[in-house]
Amino acid sequence: MQALQIHGAQDLRLSEIEPKPLAPDEVRIAVKSGGICGSDLSYYFKGRVGDFALQEPLVLGHEVAGEIAEVGDAIQGLALGDAVAINPARPCLACPDCLGGRSNLCRNMIFYGSAARMPHAQGAFSDFVIARADQCLPIPENMGFPIAAMAEPLAVALHAVRRAGDVMGRRVMIAGAGPIGLLVALAAKQAGATDIGIFDLAEPPLEKAREIGVDAIYRVGGVDNPLARFEANKGVFDVAFEATGALPALASLLRITRPGGRIVQIGMLPPGDVTLAANLLMAQEIDYLGSFRFHEEYQMAVDFLASGKIDVRPLITGTYGLNDADSAFEAAADRDQHIKVQLRFER
Numbered sequence: 317m318q319a320l321q322i323h324g325a326q327d328l329r330l331s332e333i334e335p336k337p338l339a340p341d342e343v344r345i346a347v348k349s350g351g352i353c354g355s356d357l358s359y360y361f362k363g364r365v366g367d368f369a370l371q372e373p374l375v376l377g378h379e380v381a382g383e384i385a386e387v388g389d390a391i392q393g394l395a396l397g398d399a400v401a402i403n404p405a406r407p408c409l410a411c412p413d414c415l416g417g418r419s420n421l422c423r424n425m426i427f428y429g430s431a432a433r434m435p436h437a438q439g440a441f442s443d444f445v446i447a448r449a450d451q452c453l454p455i456p457e458n459m460g461f462p463i464a465a466m467a468e469p470l471a472v473a474l475h476a477v478r479r480a481g482d483v484m485g486r487r488v489m490i491a492g493a494g495p496i497g498l499l500v501a502l503a504a505k506q507a508g509a510t511d512i513g514i515f516d517l518a519e520p521p522l523e524k525a526r527e528i529g530v531d532a533i534y535r536v537g538g539v540d541n542p543l544a545r546f547e548a549n550k551g552v553f554d555v556a557f558e559a560t561g562a563l564p565a566l567a568s569l570l571r572i573t574r575p576g577g578r579i580v581q582i583g584m585l586p587p588g589d590v591t592l593a594a595n596l597l598m599a600q601e602i603d604y605l606g607s608f609r610f611h612e613e614y615q616m617a618v619d620f621l622a623s624g625k626i627d628v629r630p631l632i633t634g635t636y637g638l639n640d641a642d643s644a645f646e647a648a649a650d651r652d653q654h655i656k657v658q659l660r661f662e663r
């Protein structure tokens with residue numbers, strides 16, 4: 317079968333790879349749609365994501381949906397031809413974190429398309445991918461694979477909003493109008509946040525934010541800082557989400573989050589030790605929380621997409637065939653033109 321394999325920075329190959337045999341508790345899925353994520357882009361352009369560098373060829377991709385093409389002997393409740401959104405997380409379900417309901421923190425996690433462990437967890441940008449039954453969420457017929465492939469990044473956003481606690485009626489600021497920042501805006505709105513702002517260095521993603529109903533947009537990085545007025549009286553926002561991974565964005569959030577407020581870190585900050593104004597956390601009792609991937613929010617994401625309560629269609633801005641993968645990755649990195657770029661798998 318064909319798979320999109322990254323061999324090093326800027327070295328993406330459509331390779332012929334050997335399909336693996338199926339275990340009794342697994343299914344084989346013909347992949348139909350796959351979204352390109354920030355981590356895929358980082359492997360593509362830098363050969364690494366944060367602290368994790370490529371040590372062997374890696375099939376990219378973890379935002380996928382497809383159709384069941386083969387079922388293991390022990391599988392119940394899934395049949396050939398079923399359309400499914402595929403949860404790329406395969407936690408062990410046996411460690412203390414899994415048993416404690418936080419399987420996103422599983423010490424034995426296998427997550428598609430990640431170089432976090434060796435051998436690397438191969439990804440899902442391939443003709444077929446193998447999954448356990450619990451990774452497969454059936455989708456309604458009219459939903460479509462491109463929408464289903466958005467369940468993964470939406471789950472990341474839903475998890476982040478959940479980490480923030482009750483956002484009902486709260487004033488929210490989001491750093492970064494990329495796919496995750498925009499999905500956080502949609503998720504926060506769905507959860508009842510009434511006043512949502514977002515800031516970014518670039519204008520086009522901010523226009524998209526306006527289009528999807530974000531209340532206020534702020535372009536930062538110019539001579540005037542539009543966020544400066546929120547610094548008065550030690551900050552005004554109840555909840556802030558950091559979805560850029562850039563330290564200046566976090567620094568801004570620390571200054572504009574109100575005393576007793578909460579900041580959720582979603583973006584991956586630069587590797588190694590970083591410097592931040594930590595005394596603001598202390599003196600203003602700001603809760604600073606990490607948010608990593610998701611657990612049952614994946615099912616919630618599929619439900620929100622199936623019911624139409626969260627509409628992600630405006631975020632899918634480009635679709636490319638597998639043979640055009642380099643163009644797809646270049647497009648996905650072009651913030652002036654694109655939010656979420658997806659690959660279409662056709663056989």
Ligand SMILES: [Zn+2]
Binds near residue numbers: 354355378379
């Ligand atoms: Zn992703």
Ligand SMILES: [Zn+2]
Binds near residue numbers: 407411412
């Ligand atoms: Zn586990």
